[in-house]
Amino acid sequence: MKNFLNYLWQRLLTFFVVLFIGISVLFLLPRLMPSDPIDNYLQRLQGSAGQALTGEQVAEIRKALGEMYGIQGSLIDQYFGYLKRVFVSHDFGPSLAAYPKPVSELINLALPWTFGLMLVSTITAWLLGNLVGLVAGFFHNRKFATVLETLGILIYPIPYYIFAFVLIIFFAFLIPAFPLTFVVMPGPVTFQKIVDIIYNSFLPALTLILVNFGWNVLGMKSLAYSTKEEGYVLYARLKGVKPRRIMYNYVARNAILPQITSLALSLGSIFGGALITEMLFSYPGIGMLMRSAISNGDYNLLYGTITITIVAVAISTLAIDLLYPLFDPRIRHR
Amino acid sequence: MIRLKNVVGTYTTVRGTVDALDDVTTDFQTGNIIGIAGESGCGKSTLLKLLYGNIEYPLAMSKGMIDYGMKGPDGRDITTENISEHWFKKISYIPQSSMSSLNPVVKIRKQFLDFQDFRSRKEIDETLEKVVAFLRELDLTPEVLDAYPHQLSGGMRQRVMVALGTFFQPDIILADEPTTALDVVVQKGILLLLAELQRRMKNTMFLVTHDMGVHYQLTHKMVIMYAAKIxxxxxxxxxxxxxxHPYTKMLIESLPRIGDAKKLQGVEGKPPSLWDELRGCRFAPRCSRAKAECRERCPELAAVGNGHSVACLYPES
Known part of the structure; x- marks a missing residue:
């Protein structure tokens, strides 16, 4: 127990260091972008006003906007203000592009969509991929195993946005079985709404599942195959343990360990959304939000969306480090 | 009696086929500890695999047959074809590496129970009770059942392997260098345990080891192998x-004895490659007594009295 507390303390320290570094880098990155939120706003203003603003007016508007958005003062001042917002007040301020909507409101709207889509597709792909990979690796010398493995090899190198296009062309355009764009009416949750959500999310989810499925099949196949050569699997076979039991209790039980780590890492990236998938299907998630934040130079929104990703990845790696001993008794802390 | 008749064990390799066990005919008397000795590559492991019926590509039993002289619980004769149904019940195997032979992420308890299917919780409990009683006989505390393999010492793990291999009181036990990775004190404990269990269960135990001292102390019968032949x-x-046989004599002379004054004799040279065309006696090139005839005619295993057989044209007297 003492060992465990010692470990926990060190692990938590690393956790905070990782967060701090990630968030500091995040602070600098948008400021290196060529687009400036105030310039963007001025351009829009001039466009809609239909007449040129004088130099004086521009300078005045600049000053007012800078105060309003909280992006004035030296970089250092901005940095400390930013750290305070992230770690103390957990508030990213208003969106610069959709002013005065607060960033948190935009994120709260988008997060459930991304979370639902990614969680379902990541877990489905993990379960299916590992099951198929296990069977393909365990029966590696049978014909059907080769077929399964070839399936994985064919699927995994295809970029998921290509998949998305192909699925859109076939199942939304040529055979209009699914909608081209995502349309779900806001309102209370009813049975009809749930059906709507599933119907509208089906193609984006399928895209993500197929790609992750291919990866998981290949990973698990090679793990299962090499585990099968271990001494304890040979001994179990010579003991007369039934093949099914060898597959589950011996091969799967050992080969799954690295796959659990990889699941935790992909669960961490759930909050980041699938940028391109969301864009292609105009899915109202974090990915779409991030894209509009980038093109509008919306610092605050970008900070909000990326901070969530950083925190999620850091927490999921922390969780897997703390939970891993449950799956592998060899690294239990006594 | 376990009878081997003209058994040939063949490996298929990229270079072609090679007979790692070449036309072996012999009888093993049951109820004994039978030691198998010989250099690496002499066919010891192949002989064990064929006896155990663990015959998988690239190994094949290309000729001959093994008569186990045993019947299964269903009354049918046990043969090479069906012996895998009787693994650990009638014939069991104790491997040399206990660390890599136990499932690292599963408790020992489970590894005592996965031989068979259980229909009820009660059946499991009954079996566990028997396991606990058996472990006590082997000087193992039942607490090992709740341990993972990495929590046990090398000696404890090997005792667990012995317990697993003898739990069903099989008629035949194959022990493949069961003490190789252990220090001599632990080694002695394991060997005495094996000998004690064999005396109690009266089964046939094949013991493979390079250690002629172990053979001398433990075995009732010996099988000396050289270049795929007995x-x-x-x-x-x-x-x-x-x-x-001159080879046996050289092996025994390489054993240290208390009070030895002269320097020990090793066995000079190395065994012939099984890839070459082998004519005459396979030991002849290393034999100090070899005559011209030895290089032409292959000696058969022949009785020389007292249940003793030797494959030599000019055996030592």
């Missing part, structure tokens, strides 16, 4: 006191 078999006492 060159000498007989009672251990007889073989150690009156070896008839």
């Amino acid at each position: 060159v000498e078999t007989g009672d251990s006492e007889e073989i150690f006191s009156r070896p008839r």
